[in-house]
Amino acid sequence: MPDIDVVVVGGGILGLASAYYIKSLHRELSVTVIERGRDVGQGNTAKSVGGYRQGIFTSYVNRVLAETTIQHLREAEASGETSLNMREVGYLILLDENRLKNVKTVVETFLKEGKAVLLSPETLSKTLHMRTDFTGDEEAMLMGLSNIKAGLFAPRCGFLDVEKVVNLYKKRCIEAGVELILGKRVEKLLLEPENPLGIPREPRAWQKVRVAGVVVDGEVIRAGKVVVATGSWTPQLLDPLGVDCFVKAKKRQLFVVSAEGELHKLLTNTWDGGRPMPMMFFPNGLYIVPRISDKAFWVSLTDEFGRGFGLDDEPEPSYYIDNVYPPLVKYYPQFLNARASSMWAGTYSMNYLDGNPLIFRFLNCLVVTGASGSGVMKSDAIGRIAEAALFGKEYAILHGGVKFEVSRLGVENRRVDKEYFIL
Ligand SMILES: Cc1cc2nc3c(=O)[nH]c(=O)nc-3n(C[C@H](O)[C@H](O)[C@H](O)COP(=O)(O)OP(=O)(O)OC[C@H]3O[C@@H](n4cnc5c(N)ncnc54)[C@H](O)[C@@H]3O)c2cc1C
Structure with missing residues:
Protein backbone atom coordinates (compact mmCIF):
# COMPACT_ATOMS: atom_id res chain seq x y z
CA MET A 1 0.00 0.00 0.00
CA ARG A 53 3.39 37.81 -23.44
CA GLN A 54 0.02 38.06 -25.10
CA GLY A 55 -0.83 38.54 -28.75
CA ILE A 56 2.64 38.15 -30.15
CA PHE A 57 3.27 34.43 -30.43
CA THR A 58 3.08 32.68 -33.79
CA SER A 59 3.09 29.15 -32.42
CA TYR A 60 -0.28 27.66 -31.48
CA VAL A 61 1.21 25.88 -28.47
CA ASN A 62 2.88 29.01 -27.08
CA ARG A 63 -0.25 31.02 -27.64
CA VAL A 64 -2.59 28.57 -25.98
CA LEU A 65 -0.35 27.86 -22.96
CA ALA A 66 0.48 31.48 -22.25
CA GLU A 67 -2.77 33.14 -23.14
CA THR A 68 -5.07 30.78 -21.24
CA THR A 69 -2.77 31.13 -18.20
CA ILE A 70 -2.71 34.91 -18.36
CA GLN A 71 -6.46 35.05 -18.83
CA HIS A 72 -6.86 32.73 -15.84
CA LEU A 73 -4.64 34.96 -13.71
CA ARG A 74 -6.46 38.09 -14.87
CA GLU A 75 -9.78 36.56 -13.88
CA ALA A 76 -8.37 35.40 -10.53
CA GLU A 77 -7.45 39.03 -9.90
CA ALA A 78 -10.77 40.37 -11.14
CA SER A 79 -12.69 37.95 -8.89
CA GLY A 80 -10.82 39.25 -5.85
CA GLU A 81 -9.18 35.85 -5.18
CA THR A 82 -5.75 37.38 -5.40
CA SER A 83 -3.81 40.45 -6.39
CA LEU A 84 -0.91 39.72 -8.71
CA ASN A 85 0.07 43.29 -9.47
CA MET A 86 -0.23 42.65 -13.20
CA ARG A 87 1.32 45.64 -14.89
CA GLU A 88 0.31 45.79 -18.52
CA VAL A 89 3.19 48.01 -19.62
CA GLY A 90 3.49 46.23 -22.98
CA TYR A 91 6.45 44.61 -24.71
CA LEU A 92 8.49 46.71 -27.10
CA ILE A 93 10.57 44.61 -29.47
CA LEU A 94 13.26 46.60 -31.20
CA LEU A 95 13.97 45.57 -34.77
CA ASP A 96 17.14 46.26 -36.71
CA GLU A 97 17.23 45.64 -40.45
CA ASN A 98 18.13 41.99 -40.05
CA ARG A 99 15.52 41.17 -37.43
CA LEU A 100 12.88 43.12 -39.33
CA LYS A 101 13.60 41.14 -42.51
CA ASN A 102 13.35 37.82 -40.66
CA VAL A 103 10.02 38.55 -38.99
CA LYS A 104 8.42 40.79 -41.60
CA THR A 105 5.49 38.51 -42.47
CA VAL A 106 4.81 37.74 -38.83
CA VAL A 107 4.88 41.42 -37.91
CA GLU A 108 2.44 42.18 -40.73
CA THR A 109 0.05 39.58 -39.32
CA PHE A 110 0.27 41.03 -35.80
CA LEU A 111 -0.42 44.50 -37.19
CA LYS A 112 -3.33 43.32 -39.30
CA GLU A 113 -4.88 41.53 -36.32
CA GLY A 114 -4.50 44.67 -34.20
CA LYS A 115 -2.25 42.88 -31.66
CA ALA A 116 0.66 45.27 -31.98
CA VAL A 117 1.66 48.56 -33.55
CA LEU A 118 4.87 49.56 -35.29
CA LEU A 119 6.77 52.59 -34.01
CA SER A 120 9.21 54.54 -36.15
CA PRO A 121 12.80 55.26 -35.00
CA GLU A 122 11.77 58.91 -34.68
CA THR A 123 8.93 58.02 -32.30
CA LEU A 124 11.26 55.74 -30.31
CA SER A 125 13.82 58.45 -29.78
CA LYS A 126 11.31 61.25 -29.24
CA THR A 127 8.90 59.54 -26.87
CA LEU A 128 11.01 56.75 -25.31
CA HIS A 129 14.30 58.67 -25.40
CA MET A 130 16.19 55.82 -26.94
CA ARG A 131 19.15 56.05 -29.26
CA THR A 132 18.36 54.35 -32.56
CA ASP A 133 21.05 55.59 -34.95
CA PHE A 134 24.62 54.36 -34.58
CA THR A 135 25.98 55.72 -37.82
CA GLY A 136 29.67 56.56 -37.39
CA ASP A 137 29.84 55.06 -33.88
CA GLU A 138 32.80 52.70 -34.08
CA GLU A 139 32.23 51.21 -30.63
CA ALA A 140 28.64 50.37 -31.52
CA MET A 141 29.83 48.78 -34.75
CA LEU A 142 32.39 46.74 -32.82
CA MET A 143 29.58 45.45 -30.64
CA GLY A 144 27.55 44.57 -33.71
CA LEU A 145 24.83 47.11 -32.96
CA SER A 146 23.00 48.39 -35.98
CA ASN A 147 20.39 51.08 -36.41
CA ILE A 148 16.95 50.39 -35.02
CA LYS A 149 14.50 50.44 -37.92
CA ALA A 150 11.30 50.00 -35.95
CA GLY A 151 9.80 49.02 -32.62
CA LEU A 152 6.96 46.54 -32.40
CA PHE A 153 4.80 47.44 -29.44
CA ALA A 154 2.38 44.85 -28.05
CA PRO A 155 0.22 46.50 -25.40
CA ARG A 156 -1.33 43.39 -23.76
CA CYS A 157 1.99 42.09 -22.44
CA GLY A 158 3.57 43.02 -19.13
CA PHE A 159 4.86 41.61 -15.90
CA LEU A 160 3.47 40.47 -12.59
CA ASP A 161 4.67 39.64 -9.09
CA VAL A 162 5.85 36.07 -9.30
CA LYS A 248 19.74 21.24 -19.70
CA ALA A 249 20.30 23.96 -17.13
CA LYS A 250 21.38 27.28 -18.63
CA LYS A 251 22.37 30.18 -16.40
CA ARG A 252 20.49 33.48 -16.74
CA GLN A 253 21.31 36.63 -14.77
CA LEU A 254 19.50 39.79 -13.78
CA PHE A 255 20.99 43.08 -12.65
CA VAL A 256 19.21 45.81 -10.73
CA VAL A 257 20.17 49.37 -11.61
CA SER A 258 18.78 52.03 -9.25
CA ALA A 259 17.11 54.85 -11.10
CA GLU A 260 18.44 58.19 -9.92
CA GLY A 261 18.74 61.55 -11.67
CA GLU A 262 18.47 61.11 -15.45
CA LEU A 263 17.60 57.46 -15.00
CA HIS A 264 14.72 58.28 -12.69
CA LYS A 265 13.40 60.67 -15.31
CA LEU A 266 13.59 57.87 -17.84
CA LEU A 267 11.93 55.38 -15.49
CA THR A 268 8.96 57.65 -14.85
CA ASN A 269 8.70 58.88 -18.42
CA THR A 270 5.28 58.42 -19.98
CA TRP A 271 4.42 58.19 -23.65
CA ASP A 272 1.45 57.67 -25.97
CA GLY A 273 -0.92 59.67 -23.81
CA GLY A 274 0.28 58.48 -20.40
CA ARG A 275 1.60 54.93 -20.85
CA PRO A 276 4.49 53.91 -18.56
CA MET A 277 7.79 52.75 -20.04
CA PRO A 278 7.42 49.28 -21.64
CA MET A 279 9.60 46.20 -21.22
CA MET A 280 12.16 46.51 -24.01
CA PHE A 281 13.83 43.70 -25.94
CA PHE A 282 16.79 44.63 -28.13
CA PRO A 283 18.08 42.68 -31.14
CA ASN A 284 21.20 41.34 -29.41
CA GLY A 285 19.56 39.69 -26.37
CA LEU A 286 19.58 42.74 -24.10
CA TYR A 287 16.34 43.48 -22.28
CA ILE A 288 15.24 46.17 -19.86
CA VAL A 289 12.39 45.98 -17.37
CA PRO A 290 11.28 49.29 -15.86
CA ARG A 291 10.26 48.73 -12.21
CA ILE A 292 8.71 51.99 -11.04
CA SER A 293 7.71 50.58 -7.64
CA ASP A 294 11.34 49.53 -7.01
CA LYS A 295 12.74 52.81 -8.39
CA ALA A 296 14.97 50.67 -10.57
CA PHE A 297 15.50 49.02 -13.91
CA TRP A 298 16.12 45.29 -14.14
CA VAL A 299 18.45 44.54 -17.01
CA SER A 300 19.68 41.33 -18.53
CA LEU A 301 21.34 39.94 -21.58
CA THR A 302 20.77 36.46 -22.90
CA ASP A 303 24.01 34.77 -23.88
CA GLU A 304 24.19 31.47 -25.73
CA PHE A 305 27.55 30.42 -27.13
CA GLY A 306 30.24 30.13 -24.52
CA ARG A 307 27.75 29.90 -21.68
CA GLY A 308 28.07 26.27 -20.70
CA PHE A 309 25.33 24.17 -19.19
CA GLY A 310 25.26 23.65 -15.44
CA LEU A 311 23.42 24.36 -12.22
CA ASP A 312 25.65 27.28 -11.19
CA ASP A 313 23.48 30.17 -10.00
CA GLU A 314 26.11 32.59 -8.72
CA PRO A 315 25.63 36.02 -10.32
CA GLU A 316 28.74 37.48 -11.94
CA PRO A 317 29.31 41.22 -11.39
CA SER A 318 31.80 41.19 -14.27
CA TYR A 319 29.07 39.92 -16.60
CA TYR A 320 27.22 43.19 -16.11
CA ILE A 321 30.32 45.29 -16.65
CA ASP A 322 31.65 43.38 -19.64
CA ASN A 323 28.51 42.31 -21.43
CA VAL A 324 25.38 44.13 -20.33
CA TYR A 325 26.58 47.65 -19.70
CA PRO A 326 28.31 48.37 -23.06
CA PRO A 327 25.24 47.86 -25.30
CA LEU A 328 22.93 49.24 -22.60
CA VAL A 329 24.67 52.59 -22.51
CA LYS A 330 24.68 52.73 -26.30
CA TYR A 331 20.91 52.38 -26.55
CA TYR A 332 20.36 54.49 -23.47
CA PRO A 333 23.17 56.95 -22.70
CA GLN A 334 21.17 57.82 -19.55
CA PHE A 335 22.78 54.66 -18.05
CA LEU A 336 26.27 56.22 -18.25
CA ASN A 337 28.29 55.05 -15.21
CA ALA A 338 25.27 53.24 -13.79
CA ARG A 339 26.34 50.21 -11.78
CA ALA A 340 24.29 47.24 -10.67
CA SER A 341 23.21 47.64 -7.05
CA SER A 342 22.15 44.01 -6.76
CA MET A 343 21.95 40.96 -8.95
CA TRP A 344 20.92 37.34 -9.03
CA ALA A 345 21.16 34.35 -11.29
CA GLY A 346 19.09 31.28 -11.92
CA THR A 347 18.91 28.56 -14.51
CA TYR A 348 16.39 27.88 -17.25
CA SER A 349 15.42 24.23 -17.52
CA MET A 350 16.04 24.66 -21.18
CA ASN A 351 14.52 22.54 -23.90
CA TYR A 352 16.59 23.50 -26.91
CA LEU A 353 14.41 21.67 -29.42
CA ASP A 354 11.37 23.89 -29.23
CA GLY A 355 11.56 25.90 -25.99
CA ASN A 356 8.33 24.44 -24.65
C1 LIG B 1 16.50 34.87 -14.65
C2 LIG B 1 15.19 34.23 -15.04
C3 LIG B 1 14.18 35.01 -15.59
C4 LIG B 1 12.97 34.44 -15.96
N1 LIG B 1 11.97 35.24 -16.45
C5 LIG B 1 10.76 34.68 -16.77
C6 LIG B 1 9.68 35.50 -17.22
O1 LIG B 1 9.82 36.73 -17.35
N2 LIG B 1 8.48 34.91 -17.48
C7 LIG B 1 8.30 33.56 -17.34
O2 LIG B 1 7.18 33.08 -17.60
N3 LIG B 1 9.31 32.76 -16.93
C8 LIG B 1 10.53 33.29 -16.65
N4 LIG B 1 11.55 32.48 -16.23
C9 LIG B 1 11.36 31.03 -16.27
C10 LIG B 1 10.58 30.54 -15.09
O3 LIG B 1 11.14 31.04 -13.91
C11 LIG B 1 10.61 29.01 -15.10
O4 LIG B 1 10.17 28.51 -16.35
C12 LIG B 1 9.71 28.42 -14.02
O5 LIG B 1 9.93 29.05 -12.79
C13 LIG B 1 9.95 26.94 -13.90
O6 LIG B 1 9.23 26.45 -12.81
P1 LIG B 1 9.59 25.04 -12.21
O7 LIG B 1 8.57 24.74 -11.18
O8 LIG B 1 9.77 24.05 -13.33
O9 LIG B 1 11.07 25.21 -11.61
P2 LIG B 1 11.57 25.69 -10.17
O10 LIG B 1 10.90 26.92 -9.73
O11 LIG B 1 13.05 25.72 -10.22
O12 LIG B 1 11.07 24.54 -9.23
C14 LIG B 1 11.72 23.30 -9.07
C15 LIG B 1 11.72 23.02 -7.58
O13 LIG B 1 12.20 21.72 -7.36
C16 LIG B 1 12.94 21.74 -6.15
N5 LIG B 1 13.80 20.56 -6.16
C17 LIG B 1 14.81 20.29 -7.03
N6 LIG B 1 15.33 19.10 -6.76
C18 LIG B 1 14.65 18.60 -5.69
C19 LIG B 1 14.72 17.39 -4.97
N7 LIG B 1 15.60 16.45 -5.30
N8 LIG B 1 13.87 17.21 -3.94
C20 LIG B 1 12.96 18.16 -3.60
N9 LIG B 1 12.84 19.33 -4.27
C21 LIG B 1 13.67 19.54 -5.31
C22 LIG B 1 13.69 23.05 -6.22
O14 LIG B 1 14.12 23.47 -4.94
C23 LIG B 1 12.65 23.98 -6.84
O15 LIG B 1 11.90 24.68 -5.88
C24 LIG B 1 12.78 33.04 -15.81
C25 LIG B 1 13.78 32.24 -15.26
C26 LIG B 1 14.99 32.83 -14.87
C27 LIG B 1 16.05 31.96 -14.28
Missing part, protein backbone atom coordinates in the same frame (compact mmCIF):
# COMPACT_ATOMS: atom_id res chain seq x y z
CA PRO A 2 1.39 3.44 -0.86
CA ASP A 3 1.75 5.96 1.96
CA ILE A 4 0.54 8.67 -0.41
CA ASP A 5 -1.42 8.42 -3.67
CA VAL A 6 0.50 11.12 -5.55
CA VAL A 7 3.86 12.56 -4.59
CA VAL A 8 4.93 15.71 -6.46
CA VAL A 9 8.67 16.29 -6.20
CA GLY A 10 9.48 20.00 -6.47
CA GLY A 11 7.44 22.93 -5.21
CA GLY A 12 8.19 25.43 -7.94
CA ILE A 13 5.33 27.03 -9.81
CA LEU A 14 4.92 23.97 -12.04
CA GLY A 15 4.90 21.49 -9.15
CA LEU A 16 2.35 23.63 -7.29
CA ALA A 17 0.05 24.13 -10.28
CA SER A 18 0.23 20.40 -11.06
CA ALA A 19 -0.47 19.40 -7.45
CA TYR A 20 -3.39 21.79 -7.28
CA TYR A 21 -5.12 20.47 -10.41
CA ILE A 22 -4.41 16.85 -9.47
CA LYS A 23 -5.93 17.30 -6.02
CA SER A 24 -8.84 19.48 -7.04
CA LEU A 25 -9.92 17.04 -9.75
CA HIS A 26 -9.31 13.93 -7.59
CA ARG A 27 -10.40 14.94 -4.11
CA GLU A 28 -10.30 11.34 -2.89
CA LEU A 29 -6.54 11.07 -3.49
CA SER A 30 -3.84 12.14 -1.06
CA VAL A 31 -1.39 14.51 -2.78
CA THR A 32 1.89 15.65 -1.24
CA VAL A 33 4.46 18.12 -2.56
CA ILE A 34 8.03 17.55 -1.36
CA GLU A 35 10.25 20.61 -1.72
CA ARG A 36 13.85 20.80 -0.64
CA GLY A 37 13.75 24.58 -0.10
CA ARG A 38 12.49 26.17 3.11
CA ASP A 39 9.39 27.23 1.27
CA VAL A 40 7.78 26.61 -2.09
CA GLY A 41 8.63 28.78 -5.08
CA GLN A 42 12.18 29.56 -3.97
CA GLY A 43 13.95 27.79 -6.85
CA ASN A 44 14.10 29.25 -10.33
CA THR A 45 10.54 30.48 -10.05
CA ALA A 46 11.81 33.08 -7.56
CA LYS A 47 14.42 34.23 -10.10
CA SER A 48 11.86 35.02 -12.76
CA VAL A 49 11.08 38.48 -14.09
CA GLY A 50 7.41 37.53 -14.27
CA GLY A 51 7.10 38.81 -17.81
CA TYR A 52 4.07 37.65 -19.79
CA GLU A 163 5.77 35.45 -5.55
CA LYS A 164 2.08 36.35 -5.62
CA VAL A 165 1.42 33.72 -8.29
CA VAL A 166 3.30 31.22 -6.09
CA ASN A 167 1.20 32.25 -3.09
CA LEU A 168 -1.98 31.86 -5.11
CA TYR A 169 -1.21 28.23 -6.00
CA LYS A 170 0.21 27.51 -2.55
CA LYS A 171 -3.02 28.74 -0.97
CA ARG A 172 -5.13 26.81 -3.46
CA CYS A 173 -3.09 23.67 -2.76
CA ILE A 174 -3.49 24.00 1.00
CA GLU A 175 -7.20 24.73 0.74
CA ALA A 176 -7.70 21.74 -1.55
CA GLY A 177 -5.89 19.51 0.97
CA VAL A 178 -2.47 19.10 -0.63
CA GLU A 179 0.18 18.38 2.00
CA LEU A 180 3.43 20.34 1.69
CA ILE A 181 6.65 18.83 3.02
CA LEU A 182 9.29 21.55 3.06
CA GLY A 183 13.04 21.46 3.61
CA LYS A 184 13.32 17.85 2.43
CA ARG A 185 15.33 16.80 -0.58
CA VAL A 186 14.29 13.74 -2.52
CA GLU A 187 17.52 11.78 -2.85
CA LYS A 188 16.26 9.37 -5.44
CA LEU A 189 13.28 7.71 -7.02
CA LEU A 190 12.88 4.14 -5.86
CA LEU A 191 12.51 1.58 -8.62
CA GLU A 192 10.94 -1.73 -7.55
CA PRO A 193 9.51 -4.78 -9.26
CA GLU A 194 5.74 -4.71 -9.67
CA ASN A 195 5.62 -8.21 -8.21
CA PRO A 196 8.57 -8.63 -5.85
CA LEU A 197 9.86 -12.19 -5.58
CA GLY A 198 12.05 -11.62 -2.54
CA ILE A 199 15.18 -12.67 -4.41
CA PRO A 200 18.52 -10.79 -4.22
CA ARG A 201 19.33 -7.84 -6.50
CA GLU A 202 15.75 -7.08 -7.52
CA PRO A 203 14.57 -5.69 -9.81
CA ARG A 204 16.06 -8.04 -12.34
CA ALA A 205 16.13 -6.84 -15.96
CA TRP A 206 13.26 -9.15 -16.88
CA GLN A 207 10.95 -7.95 -14.11
CA LYS A 208 8.24 -5.36 -14.71
CA VAL A 209 9.09 -2.31 -12.63
CA ARG A 210 7.41 0.74 -11.16
CA VAL A 211 8.53 3.80 -9.23
CA ALA A 212 7.47 2.70 -5.78
CA GLY A 213 8.21 6.02 -4.13
CA VAL A 214 10.89 8.47 -3.21
CA VAL A 215 13.77 8.36 -0.77
CA VAL A 216 14.03 11.25 1.70
CA ASP A 217 16.58 11.27 4.53
CA GLY A 218 17.27 7.63 3.79
CA GLU A 219 13.60 6.74 4.36
CA VAL A 220 11.22 5.54 1.67
CA ILE A 221 7.95 7.37 1.13
CA ARG A 222 5.83 5.00 -0.90
CA ALA A 223 3.61 6.54 -3.57
CA GLY A 224 1.00 5.37 -6.05
CA LYS A 225 2.19 7.88 -8.64
CA VAL A 226 5.13 10.24 -8.70
CA VAL A 227 5.31 13.60 -10.47
CA VAL A 228 8.81 14.93 -11.04
CA ALA A 229 8.62 18.74 -11.27
CA THR A 230 12.16 19.64 -10.30
CA GLY A 231 12.88 22.11 -13.11
CA SER A 232 16.60 22.38 -13.88
CA TRP A 233 17.40 19.62 -11.35
CA THR A 234 15.28 17.01 -13.15
CA PRO A 235 18.24 15.12 -14.67
CA GLN A 236 19.58 14.50 -11.14
CA LEU A 237 16.57 12.29 -10.43
CA LEU A 238 16.04 10.82 -13.88
CA ASP A 239 19.56 10.16 -15.16
CA PRO A 240 20.18 7.41 -12.57
CA LEU A 241 17.08 5.62 -13.88
CA GLY A 242 18.20 5.94 -17.50
CA VAL A 243 15.31 8.25 -18.36
CA ASP A 244 16.09 11.22 -20.58
CA CYS A 245 14.22 14.43 -19.78
CA PHE A 246 15.69 16.43 -22.67
CA VAL A 247 16.52 19.55 -20.64
CA PRO A 357 7.62 22.28 -21.60
CA LEU A 358 7.92 18.51 -21.60
CA ILE A 359 5.09 16.65 -19.94
CA PHE A 360 5.50 12.91 -20.35
CA ARG A 361 4.91 9.67 -18.52
CA PHE A 362 7.17 6.72 -17.91
CA LEU A 363 6.01 3.80 -15.79
CA ASN A 364 3.77 5.34 -13.08
CA CYS A 365 5.72 8.58 -13.12
CA LEU A 366 5.06 11.93 -14.79
CA VAL A 367 7.77 14.41 -15.71
CA VAL A 368 6.91 18.12 -15.91
CA THR A 369 9.91 20.20 -16.88
CA GLY A 370 11.59 22.16 -19.68
CA ALA A 371 9.54 25.33 -19.38
CA SER A 372 12.67 27.21 -20.48
CA GLY A 373 12.18 30.95 -20.05
CA SER A 374 8.41 31.02 -19.92
CA GLY A 375 7.19 28.69 -17.17
CA VAL A 376 5.46 31.31 -15.05
CA MET A 377 3.38 32.71 -17.89
CA LYS A 378 2.34 29.15 -18.88
CA SER A 379 1.96 27.71 -15.38
CA ASP A 380 -1.81 27.32 -15.13
CA ALA A 381 -2.04 25.53 -18.46
CA ILE A 382 0.91 23.28 -17.59
CA GLY A 383 -0.67 22.30 -14.27
CA ARG A 384 -3.89 21.29 -16.01
CA ILE A 385 -2.03 19.34 -18.71
CA ALA A 386 0.02 17.57 -16.02
CA GLU A 387 -3.17 16.36 -14.33
CA ALA A 388 -4.58 15.11 -17.63
CA ALA A 389 -1.30 13.40 -18.57
CA LEU A 390 -0.97 11.69 -15.18
CA PHE A 391 -4.42 10.16 -15.51
CA GLY A 392 -4.01 9.13 -19.15
CA LYS A 393 -6.51 11.62 -20.56
CA GLU A 394 -6.28 12.52 -24.24
CA TYR A 395 -7.19 16.15 -23.70
CA ALA A 396 -6.71 18.72 -20.97
CA ILE A 397 -9.29 21.42 -20.54
CA LEU A 398 -7.51 24.71 -20.15
CA HIS A 399 -8.90 27.98 -18.83
CA GLY A 400 -11.95 29.10 -20.79
CA GLY A 401 -12.75 25.53 -21.84
CA VAL A 402 -9.94 25.35 -24.40
CA LYS A 403 -9.23 21.69 -25.31
CA PHE A 404 -5.55 20.83 -25.56
CA GLU A 405 -4.19 17.51 -26.80
CA VAL A 406 -1.92 16.23 -24.04
CA SER A 407 0.40 14.28 -26.37
CA ARG A 408 1.51 17.54 -28.03
CA LEU A 409 3.86 18.19 -25.11
CA GLY A 410 4.93 14.58 -24.66
CA VAL A 411 7.94 12.92 -26.21
CA GLU A 412 6.63 10.23 -28.55
CA ASN A 413 3.97 12.20 -30.39
CA ARG A 414 5.26 15.66 -29.62
CA ARG A 415 3.80 18.36 -31.85
CA VAL A 416 4.98 21.84 -31.01
CA ASP A 417 4.72 24.15 -33.98
CA LYS A 418 7.56 26.51 -34.71
CA GLU A 419 7.68 29.89 -33.00
CA TYR A 420 8.78 32.49 -35.52
CA PHE A 421 8.88 35.29 -33.04
CA ILE A 422 11.62 34.45 -30.55
CA LEU A 423 12.75 37.32 -28.32
